[in-house]
Amino acid sequence: MALTNDPNWWRTATVYQVYPRSFADSDGDGLGDLNGITSRIDYLQALGVDAVWLSPFYPSALADGGYDVDDYRAVDPRLGTLEDFDRLVAALHGAGMRVIVDIVPNHAGSGHVWFQEALAAPKGSPARDRFIFMDGLPANSMDNAVRPPSDWANAFGGSVWEPVGDGQFYLHLFAKEQPDFNWSNREVRDEFLKTLRFWSDRGVDAFRVDVAMALAKDLTAQPLPSTAELDAQGSGPHHPFTDRDEVHEIFSEWRELFNSYDPPRAAVGEVWVDDPARRALYARPSELGQAFNFDLLQADWSAEAFRQVVASNLALAAASGSSSTWVFSNHDVVRAASRLALPGAGGGNANNLRDAAWLRSGGTEPVIDRAVGLARARAAALFMLALPGSAYLYQGEELGLPEVLEIPPDQRQDPAFHRTGGQLVGRDGSRVPLPWEPTGPSFGFGAGPAHLPQPSWFADFAASAQAGVAGSTLEFYRSALRLREALRADESLTWCADLDSPDALGFARGNGWRCYINFGTRALQLPAGQVLVSSAPAPGPDLGSLEPDTAVWLDA
Numbered sequence: 001m002a003l004t005n006d007p008n009w010w011r012t013a014t015v016y017q018v019y020p021r022s023f024a025d026s027d028g029d030g031l032g033d034l035n036g037i038t039s040r041i042d043y044l045q046a047l048g049v050d051a052v053w054l055s056p057f058y059p060s061a062l063a064d065g066g067y068d069v070d071d072y073r074a075v076d077p078r079l080g081t082l083e084d085f086d087r088l089v090a091a092l093h094g095a096g097m098r099v100i101v102d103i104v105p106n107h108a109g110s111g112h113v114w115f116q117e118a119l120a121a122p123k124g125s126p127a128r129d130r131f132i133f134m135d136g137l138p139a140n141s142m143d144n145a146v147r148p149p150s151d152w153a154n155a156f157g158g159s160v161w162e163p164v165g166d167g168q169f170y171l172h173l174f175a176k177e178q179p180d181f182n183w184s185n186r187e188v189r190d191e192f193l194k195t196l197r198f199w200s201d202r203g204v205d206a207f208r209v210d211v212a213m214a215l216a217k218d219l220t221a222q223p224l225p226s227t228a229e230l231d232a233q234g235s236g237p238h239h240p241f242t243d244r245d246e247v248h249e250i251f252s253e254w255r256e257l258f259n260s261y262d263p264p265r266a267a268v269g270e271v272w273v274d275d276p277a278r279r280a281l282y283a284r285p286s287e288l289g290q291a292f293n294f295d296l297l298q299a300d301w302s303a304e305a306f307r308q309v310v311a312s313n314l315a316l317a318a319a320s321g322s323s324s325t326w327v328f329s330n331h332d333v334v335r336a337a338s339r340l341a342l343p344g345a346g347g348g349n350a351n352n353l354r355d356a357a358w359l360r361s362g363g364t365e366p367v368i369d370r371a372v373g374l375a376r377a378r379a380a381a382l383f384m385l386a387l388p389g390s391a392y393l394y395q396g397e398e399l400g401l402p403e404v405l406e407i408p409p410d411q412r413q414d415p416a417f418h419r420t421g422g423q424l425v426g427r428d429g430s431r432v433p434l435p436w437e438p439t440g441p442s443f444g445f446g447a448g449p450a451h452l453p454q455p456s457w458f459a460d461f462a463a464s465a466q467a468g469v470a471g472s473t474l475e476f477y478r479s480a481l482r483l484r485e486a487l488r489a490d491e492s493l494t495w496c497a498d499l500d501s502p503d504a505l506g507f508a509r510g511n512g513w514r515c516y517i518n519f520g521t522r523a524l525q526l527p528a529g530q531v532l533v534s535s536a537p538a539p540g541p542d543l544g545s546l547e548p549d550t551a552v553w554l555d556a
Helices: 034-039 041-047 082-094 113-120 186-201 227-233 247-258 276-282 303-320 370-386 415-419 456-461 473-486
Strands: 014-018 051-054 098-103 133-135 161-163 168-171 206-209 266-269 325-327 390-394 493-495 504-509 514-518 531-534 550-554
Touching: 034 041, 034 082, 041 082, 041 473, 082 098, 098 186, 186 247, 247 266, 247 276, 276 303, 303 493, 303 504, 370 390, 370 473, 370 504, 370 514, 370 550, 473 531
Parallel strands: 014 051, 014 390, 051 098, 098 206, 206 266, 325 390
Antiparallel strands: 133 168, 161 168, 493 504, 504 514, 514 550, 531 550
């Protein structure tokens, strides 16, 4: 399929997220690479996605899975070259798919040339002003040590402040190898505009903006507020480092650059804020255009929860002039096929990797019913793909992959695991390299062992073992995506009241076709209509029945 010049392609796109280091390994070193992605373009095209989002492939020390970027305008030599990137973009475009790349503007990697200059420079220098350095608090009389400027903890455990030995500390909201930029510095803003233009000129169609809400910061208040004060306040325009109003000045400037291209470059922000109305500000046409809503991912497995999420997000999208984004899985959360199998599935701590105690109950792993988890994951996916807006899939979701729990401590890579002494298991379980074949040293991922250990049961989920097999999860996704393309409608829906159960939802799209999902424990009678696709691997002979944990699409 040839690409069009449609400036609104992103509004209803199906986007497939590739985590490059775990997708496909072309040279046998155990690490996925750009040429590995290029070698699997036929697979992506057959799946039927509109765009491919590439998680970071830049030079990195891998302190945080590539989100510690040492050079924003280069390719990590372990993953390929700029020429390999250009070939990948050309091949994806030739196959009718657009390219989205991750941009990581909140923080650099500690190997970035600017940060190395800052460490070597004195207090008050222009080099340090590109980042956020602050003097420590007066020494505590007990140990005579200069104290950090505040008691804030970073996302992976420990302080957000790292001493540099001269009485100053630098800010890192994440790992210490991820120093935060100072976005009040014009040089920082210009550098990122240069980076956005660099990749746009190479054919990149859109950008996923990491930690978009945290760029603007104001740490001038003395003393800085305590963690307790911040928790009581919540995010918002007066928070010192998240969701400040000034951040919108940055993205308005980005939009001017994006709109200088034909078609304009698109963007979607990763925005975690307390108030959904604040999130919608990032999605305005004058800024990024879209912002992720993770509400379905966090919702309880119930009809009422899903209905509320959909209704509220469609209203926010309409108010902002955007379209909504829907997602159940990504590289930061427990895979849906495991998460949805848990009691109270969907919401609460089961999604929150900063409190993943559900993975260990008294030192043991929970009993996860894979059949229940997969059934719900397939039903949720079919529900999501029927919704107005864009849908984001994460690699392996189309294979029904569960979370990998059995990773030995000495092979875990996530800084959250190591910085908390194993109290947080981290995100490695969703980043294990994909199984392409049921046999081989890495199940077809590469010629040798993969960089994260793959369990033996991966053989049952291999792509080649599912291809062409009726009822397999891969063929289910392929069918659903073909229908999603064929049935494209306007960006509205109408709720249906023809399923007599509080445990079910139904809605019709603008051209009349309908989606129904059953969250309950008993089968329900479907209204009249031909079943176009069902999430059930092997629908029963009575196609007028909607089984528990199942979704269907009916014709108009």
